[in-house]
Amino acid sequence: MKKVNIGGVPEHFNLAWYLTLKNGEYKDKNINLRWHDYHGGTGEMNKALRSGEIDMAVILTEGIIKDIIDGNPSKIVQTFVETPLNWGIHVANGSSFKTIEDIKGKKAAISRYGSGSHLMAYINAKHNNWNLDKDLNFEVIKNLDGAIRGLTEGKADYFMWEKFTTKPIVDNGVFRRIANLPTPWPCFVIAVRDEFIANHEDELKIILDIINKTTADFKSIPNIDKTIANRYEQELEDVQEWLSLTEWSQTILDKETVENVQEQLFDLNIIPEKVKYSELIHKI
Structure with missing residues (x-):
């Protein structure tokens, strides 16, 4: 069974990962997916990707784009949450x-x-x-x-x-x-270390297929609003508002969006240069 380490923030956006793990869906496909909470957010996850502590991360779009340009040996393989944060x-x-x-x-x-x-x-x-x-x-x-x-x-x-x-x-x-x-762009993407993409693309495809099936129907899961409210200690009406504003994605981050993010980060002197789409994105 292939062990895969994935990181993300312990927030309601990532409940779909918890549900698929709880259901044993990855183990059914001979993948031992291990979730790691990163309370420090994107900066902490970038460090973990660089060191190999994790293979994958559910991470803020602007943060991972900046860090890949700065030398993080990873690529964005998919948009995870389409709507802004x-x-x-x-x-x-x-x-x-x-x-x-x-x-x-x-x-x-x-x-x-x-x-x-x-x-x-x-x-x-x-x-x-x-x-x-x-x-x-x-x-x-x-x-x-x-x-x-x-x-x-x-x-x-x-x-x-x-x-x-x-x-x-x-x-x-x-x-x-x-x-x-x-944010003026989709908020969360899935990023994966280059080494993992090169050696385990089949397993990566299985993981993405499983999570995408769940996020595609996430809002129709019975009592999902109550589940989120209880798990994350939030008021039910706040969760319902958040669900109404949030859309998950099952597709690649498009070129126009990547260029927009880079343009704004470059204008703010946050990145030293703009790079090709292919240096940031890997299409599975």
Whole structure:
């Protein structure tokens, strides 16, 4: 049985992986797929792909594109979530910050450099016509728990993370959300190490076929809203809203989208150059 290590954030987007694992669908095909939670998000998963700690990752589009250009020996094999990620911009509930203008030049909490929280701080700055050299400052906080401590203790001033994941923290009066910013592209892709693609493409195809069958019918799974609400400790109405906004994908990330992501990252000086589609994408 072939052992395959895959990483992802422990969030509702990835419940389909848990369900297929629970059902033993990979083992039925002689594949021992092992899921690893990465609380530190995309930056932590990029490091794990580079080291060979994992073979595959369900990862933010902009984060993996930047890291492949920076030398990560991996390729994107598929879009996983077609819709944008809705980033909430959060401050400590007791802070004096009320608007986006109030946090201009203040310190952003980021899980690590190269993470989604880091890159989206740049997207937010550009969106609001800030000076990228003067108006962006960062404090590395590793994960969501670190962000809670960082904002509460005043080590950082604001934090960007997926709106529905952080909503319970907002509801509990720890964070206050002052704005939302959706990504201008599909949010999650599946990335795989080049070495694994070269040696195990048959197993990779089986894994993608299994997960795609589940995501194609995900919203029609009986009581899926209640399952998500219970598992991720969210309010049922929030889950229902999230489901109405979210679409999974079973197809390759198209060339136009890849060019759009690269164009924006290049304009922000996040990547040093734009590369060919074939250097970022592998079609199974």
